Amino acid sequence: MAEAAPPPTLTTADGRPLKAALLAAQSRAKRRAFLLVLPLLFFVLLTFLIPIGYMLKRSFEHDGFAASAPAVVAWFEANPGFDPANPPEEAYAALVQDLARMQEEKTTGIAGTRINYSVPGTISLFKKGAREAKGLTAPFRESLVALDATWAKPALWRGMASASNVYTAEFYKVASDLKLTDDGWARGEDNERIYLYLFAKTFFVSGLITVICLLLAFPVAHLLATLPMAKSSLLMIMVLLPFWTSLLVRTTAWIALLQEQGIVNDILVGLGLITEDGRLTMMYNMTGTIVAMTHVLLPFMVLPLYSVMKVIPPSYARAARSLGATSWTTFRRVYLPQTLPGIAAGSLLVFILAVGYYITPALVGGADGALISNMIAANMKNSNWSLAAAVAGMLLVAILALYWLYDQLIGIDRLKLG
Numbered sequence: 001m002a003e004a005a006p007p008p009t010l011t012t013a014d015g016r017p018l019k020a021a022l023l024a025a026q027s028r029a030k031r032r033a034f035l036l037v038l039p040l041l042f043f044v045l046l047t048f049l050i051p052i053g054y055m056l057k058r059s060f061e062h063d064g065f066a067a068s069a070p071a072v073v074a075w076f077e078a079n080p081g082f083d084p085a086n087p088p089e090e091a092y093a094a095l096v097q098d099l100a101r102m103q104e105e106k107t108t109g110i111a112g113t114r115i116n117y118s119v120p121g122t123i124s125l126f127k128k129g130a131r132e133a134k135g136l137t138a139p140f141r142e143s144l145v146a147l148d149a150t151w152a153k154p155a156l157w158r159g160m161a162s163a164s165n166v167y168t169a170e171f172y173k174v175a176s177d178l179k180l181t182d183d184g185w186a187r188g189e190d191n192e193r194i195y196l197y198l199f200a201k202t203f204f205v206s207g208l209i210t211v212i213c214l215l216l217a218f219p220v221a222h223l224l225a226t227l228p229m230a231k232s233s234l235l236m237i238m239v240l241l242p243f244w245t246s247l248l249v250r251t252t253a254w255i256a257l258l259q260e261q262g263i264v265n266d267i268l269v270g271l272g273l274i275t276e277d278g279r280l281t282m283m284y285n286m287t288g289t290i291v292a293m294t295h296v297l298l299p300f301m302v303l304p305l306y307s308v309m310k311v312i313p314p315s316y317a318r319a320a321r322s323l324g325a326t327s328w329t330t331f332r333r334v335y336l337p338q339t340l341p342g343i344a345a346g347s348l349l350v351f352i353l354a355v356g357y358y359i360t361p362a363l364v365g366g367a368d369g370a371l372i373s374n375m376i377a378a379n380m381k382n383s384n385w386s387l388a389a390a391v392a393g394m395l396l397v398a399i400l401a402l403y404w405l406y407d408q409l410i411g412i413d414r415l416k417l418g
Helices: 018-060 070-078 089-105 109-118 124-137 139-148 154-163 170-175 195-226 229-244 247-258 263-272 287-308 314-322 327-355 359-365 372-383 385-409
Strands: 178-180 184-187
Touching: 018 170, 018 385, 070 089, 070 154, 089 109, 089 124, 109 124, 109 154, 109 184, 124 139, 154 195, 170 263, 170 385, 178 287, 178 372, 178 385, 195 229, 195 287, 195 327, 195 385, 229 287, 247 359, 287 359, 314 327, 327 359, 359 372, 372 385
Parallel strands: none
Antiparallel strands: 178 184
């Protein structure tokens, strides 16, 4: 019996094998697609990934003291197990040598500021010590302590030992409301626990704003999805109108509306609902922050909800009603479950934006309405970049954890933003 002939090889018009030609075409398509998105990838790398990486690096890095005090840094490296409560004379001699160097090189403020981050009140201490360093004589311990008893405090030596390392987790400790004491790092007093309180406050306010936006946006999105095209287009323009107005203008408008001599209070006084002396305080507090941020973030909740509601067939609700379901049962068991991807996406978007908001709380919140973003800005304004980066890094980790939780519960593949 003769063997069967092998199947003929399929070729292209130019004689190449069809399989190889298809693989080559796919490779060209992939290279073309990569070249098309390459500018976007470069833009994201330049404006997003590199700044975040630099910020995280700054949260662990600060050479203000290490670069200004080489003698005492060398002593710390040679004596890692020294007793902060009783440093030897050699340590004080190295410190005096560096203080004199700082005075000559005008770096006293840089070194003192670095130590001040963990041991408050040391900037003036370093400046005074640097001015008097050249006139000090041995024994240097007694000479420095005679200038200021703070030079003998264990907390100061612990702070200098920590600052002698360029890379340190000290700023994350400060951002966790830990305080450097004579015995080491410890939890600060209640009135000193600023950062964790602001973190909790920020997440609570962001969650509250997210819930308010959801309650206000749900009926608006439903109307957009069910009204005739002419009316829904007009309503969509009203929803999108805030995007065409400057954020600063919108926030300033709320100042004019909510202040004690503002429009809202004038209307309430005119209607006799409140007295002239009983005007409501709705500005420069948490009330102003919540109202203004809700107004700014509301469209970010409406659009994801609308994108989901628009594709829900009305026949599902009619079928449920025809089977005897009440309006509430139809909404709860038929309509609402289909809107969950939009609810989750809108809530995630609004919450993340609210957590990082800075301009609106700064303008209308005052001291009572300040959030963690305002503290980050305050540290940057005071040139404490490392502490600001540490707080921002902790906020970034919290946001990534929230994103991971969303992916586990809902699935990132079901994210619908419009």
